Amino acid sequence: MQPPREGERSGGRGSTALVLLGFSTLVTQTVFLREIPAVYTSNELTIGCTLAVWMTLTGAGSALERKAHPRNPHRCIPFLLLALGVLPPLLLAVLFTTRNVIAAPGTSPGLLTILLTAGVLLAPFCLLAGYLFPLLASFLNESKRTSGAGRAYAWESAGGAAGVAIFTVFLAGVISGYQILLLTGCVLLTVSVFLYPRDVVPLWARVIAIIAGTAFLFVAFCIDIDRFLRRPLFPGQELVLVRDTPYGVLASTIFSGQRALFVDGLLYAVPDDPAGDEETVHYALAQVRRPREVLVVGSNLPGVVREAVKHGVRRVDCVEINPAIPPLTVVDGKGVFSQGMHIHIADPRRFVRENAHRYDAVLVNLPEPTTAALNRMFTREFFSDIHGRLRDGGVLSVPVLDGVDYLGEDTRAYVSSVAAALRASFRNVLIVPGNRIFLIASDAELHYEIPALLEEAGVETVFVNRAYFDPALARERADDIASSLRREEPPNADFRPTAYYRTLRAWMSSIGLPLWAPLVVFLPLPAILFRRNAVPRICMGAAGFAGAVFQVTVILTFQAILGSLHRDLGVLFAAFMVGLAVGAALRTSVARKTGPRLAATFATGAVFVAAAPWVFEAIRSGTQPAVSFALILMLSVVMGVIVARIFALIVREFSGAGETEDVSGIYAADLAGAATGAFIGTVYIVPLLGMMSACYVTSGVLAAAGVLALACGLRGTGTRG
């Protein structure tokens, strides 16, 4: 592939087009990474798989450019950019409307369905985006000190950082994912037609693009497009409201007069669930003599408050992270506010740490920790903070599971890890098997005679009473569960999220697959890495891999400590992208040998990553969230710089030099490594080894790649296909 030299103007256009490409790609990726899991099954595994599919397809598109380089690239690029703008909103519409054709209504399908759907759905966009990168890069002029591809990487990253910053930081929660795609499409349509001269983009094409862009704007802001398109996701129900919040897509529905609130398609609350509310409150409060103040973590507020006041509780503090939820669940607000309810919109972890108030009981009212975001409400560290907020004899109630008659292996391990986390701070832990299974923890003695205790306290109930709860049978069941728990299971911890790992495994076994099955997606990747130029590609793949694992580790650490990942994910991505842009833009001297320089960069990376755990510890023990946030961003930026430096060094050696030029192959290897790293990091390395060890593994990968670069050099060593 010879870069056509058309002078400065085409180079300028090329860089603008690359910014557009980065912008559109990152925005679309962010939206689809949220929407595909939300439409099918929302957990880190499906997010990881979607990301892997994304990167693989983009890598494939990039590799395709090598095979099918257009004869007149400058003529077709504007049209490809137009397609890049039009495709995302169309594909998102297809995602929603085909939902019930691909999987039965109301079901969460298995991983294979999700993988296949993501593959087919994302293919047009990702292949196109991947194809465009080396094509546009070929327009950038080589200079003495920087390679065209290196600068292309910088422009693309800058565009990505800008896109993510604008849409997921400033506009998050203001406009929906669908509107974001339409707006991005509109920008692409208008900018790309005016970027190129008349002889390339004729008048008729400009007119059509402008009309289409205007139509996008109209659809985005004059029609309730979200509610219209998302209807199939809530079969049979009247979709009253959809709100795209930084913490997931909220949907409020009415079905035969019954209201329900869904978050990312999963039932979050039913306002009228007396049995559930009674379980949340009474198993715990029955254990406390005259409780006065209670803290509730999570939702379904009115019911829980109504039950709590039956004990004479005077104040109920409810802490909820998502500001959009309380207005939807507190339907008869006045009543409960007058009963002493206070809603705090805050991260529960921080609320508990920073609020000096003491409580008689803390009631966790959340779903199982199937995500990293939920896992942090079930860790040893959180339980320890709660312990510090409880009065003498105070209790903590944690629901762990829907009531079942048998616990499978992973479920047992998950319950064991949460029980161990509780035992680290509390003297007693009681298993209460109801409709849901609860763990009640306290330093005081705990009892199974819950109905008698409630009767004594004069609390009347419809469900938690003698009619349903036989203390002798409950004790028998609890003993059964207790005897099946695994003593060797480590406590669930912030930096060692075993509960989340085990719930993921349980979910995989529910769909009949072992946890390692998704690795099959990565089988084609070695083929991309090994076919030609093996050493540089392996080096780039390793850098992509390490960058992604480290980024995942940083993200999950951020989530464990600060907990505002949904809101701030964009900032973290943007920080990494800024690092990439800076690293790629730095000048590269050609005078010195690439191999040793590359090895040195790898070594720097290895040392940096190995040192990161100290930063994590400093962040954890720090009291200033702003400082913690800044440190985490710094980690992301530095890692971005290192990965981009490696890319720049490798392509510097391999571009513009006839047959050895391999920008697309190296770019594909980077993406392939990143895809593998993002997935393996999220699903295996971090949950299984914990954050600290994940850093050491990543450091090892970088060090090994450095040794490879040093030992073999980049040239004349790989197998040429």
Next chain:
Amino acid sequence: MSGHLPAMNKREFLRFCAAGVGYAFLRDMTKASPFPVNAGSREEFDWKWKKEALFYRKSARGVKCLKCPNFCDLADGETGKCRNRENHGGTLYSIAYGNPCAVHVDPIEKKPLFHFLPATRAFSIAAAGCNLRCLNCQNWQISQFSPRETRNEELFPDDVVREARQEKCASIAYTYSEPTSFYEYTLDTAVAARRKGIRNILKSNGTINEEPLRRLASVLDAANIDLKTFDAAVYKKLSEGFLSTVLRTLEVLKSVGVWLEITYLVIPTWTDDFEKIRSMCSWLVAKGLADCPLHFTRFMPLYKLNRLPPTPVGSLERARKIAFEAGVRYVYVGNVPGHEAENTYCHACGKKIVERRGFTIVSMRIEKGKCAFCSAPIPGVWS
């Protein structure tokens, strides 16, 4: 580069890895497959909890199981769809014999059985495996696994009976997963229980062929059968089940005098078609099943069917009304604590004759099987 493997070796290595991973992947995939699956290499079949299966015959492939309408045709080493029957050298074995994974004592009302020995306890057991694939299975961790994969106790039929007596249970319930799948274990335990005067209760999906059903029914006292829908196509989609077989099961159980109650789970958008519910109730009445208590129970999002709302109470009440209109005499609403439809009202005089709260009886106005108000006989087994 000195340290590199020759290209050919690398390719071979990759092919080897791909083949290995692919093979293992496919093998694991088949765990969820609706087709007979391979039990793996079992040169030595040294499974302690095995018993030669009843109801099978030799086939060209190996053996053909005749116990349920799946009619699995199994080659040597293969396992049936229910995951607990295996062909070893041309003999079909149940591998769920004496190894239950769930053993609990439950109030009989929890099954639910409302007209059978009220306020007694049932010694409840389950072994792993099920012949259906319900999207909303509550106990999927038992039903969708083989006894080889679950954590089991050892409790042979006589042990079950002994423990049931120790726990002062009036009955043994075969429940939680699918007792007709661990058929031989259910049958032998039921025979042993009969001998000791303990009653036998079957909580089943009713997906069993007529001959094995009749044999089992000869030692059963009561059954609660899940009738999942009255639409054959929905039955297939929801559970991979067979409506006609379940309907036949209801008829057979009634005809041989087993006390029968029916559970119908009302799942929003799946099984809440009120016209179908009306046809189902009319069918029950036409087949002489009007006296069989019918429980409409509330659905909660579960397992794979987790993106739906719970059943609105109004839907359950409407279904109950439809059933009464069709002529079903005893219709209950389940899973809604404190609902008045937990009580029993005399079909003749309409008075409340059993007041229930959850699994307990608050008051009972049935004397010698008759309504205390109007003396109408109340169908059921009351003592």
